[in-house]
Amino acid sequence: MDFPKKIKVGICLFCLVYSLQAQTSLATVQLRNIKGKLVSFGSVSEKDSLILVCFWATWSEASIQELNAISANYQQWKTIASFKLMAISIDEGKSANKIRPLVNLNGWLFDVYSDLNGDLRKELNSNNLPQALLIKRDKVVYQQSGFESGTENYLLQKILAISTGGH
Numbered sequence: 001m002d003f004p005k006k007i008k009v010g011i012c013l014f015c016l017v018y019s020l021q022a023q024t025s026l027a028t029v030q031l032r033n034i035k036g037k038l039v040s041f042g043s044v045s046e047k048d049s050l051i052l053v054c055f056w057a058t059w060s061e062a063s064i065q066e067l068n069a070i071s072a073n074y075q076q077w078k079t080i081a082s083f084k085l086m087a088i089s090i091d092e093g094k095s096a097n098k099i100r101p102l103v104n105l106n107g108w109l110f111d112v113y114s115d116l117n118g119d120l121r122k123e124l125n126s127n128n129l130p131q132a133l134l135i136k137r138d139k140v141v142y143q144q145s146g147f148e149s150g151t152e153n154y155l156l157q158k159i160l161a162i163s164t165g166g167h
Contacts, residue, residue, distance in 0.1 A: 026138060029120045031088065031113040034100055041120055044111070050083040050163050051135045052155070055115075055126050057090050058098040063130035064106070066147035071108050073152060081159045083134075085110040090121055090129070134162055 027042030045051050054070070056063030067087055070077075074085065087110060089099050096114055103112050115121050124133055128145035132155055135141065142158050144151065 026120075026123045029123055030116050031120065032116055034103060034112045038116075039113075044086070044113075045084065045135070049136060050081075050159065052083055052085045052159065053120075053124070053133045053135060054085070054087045055090055055121060055129060055131045055133075056087055057129055058095050058102050059091075060129045062147045064102070065149075066130040066132070066152065067108060068106055069147070069149065069152040070155070071106065071110070073156070074110055077156055077159070081156070081163050083159050083163060087112045088120060089114045090118060092118075134158060136162060 027040060027045075029041040030038050031041055031044070033039055033044075054063075054067060056067055058064075070085070077083075087108065089096070089112065091099055091114065099112065099114060124135075124140060126133065126143075130147050131143065131145045133140050133143040141162055144155065
């Protein structure tokens with residue numbers, strides 16, 4: 001095998017190993033649920049084929065507005081689309097103590113977790129707040145950052161398109 005072919009084979013092997021490692025690490029990322037129990041992302045997401053992950057923080061007004069807008073429509077959305085919603089807080093330290101009271105105050109009925117050490121956020125390359133990602137079969141198939149009133153409707157359109165096989 002000549003040198004250029006060896007380089008190509010080496011690069012392909014590296015990419016394969018890297019992608020397998022990334023998928024494995026996503027499933028093992030530890031989250032803390034609203035009751036304080038540690039769970040792996042894989043254990044709470046493997047049963048659902050389409051997952052809406054919303055990264056948020058207690059100090060981000062736009063994040064709270066997005067989750068309130070989704071919450072107002074959540075029960076209806078669940079009747080027309082098959083998906084799981086996971087609101088993932090990135091709060092750390094003292095601000096993490098505000099998560100549960102804020103969830104209760106707003107009456108959110110979807111699953112809320114805390115991203116310990118920001119591991120899930122790193123795995124999914126999330127940098128902005130609020131950020132919504134649609135994940136299907138361990139792959140991000142859509143993402144949007146920021147929030148303005150009405151963008152939750154666009155998010156629903158994407159959920160419907162992806163859950164029915166389109167993009």
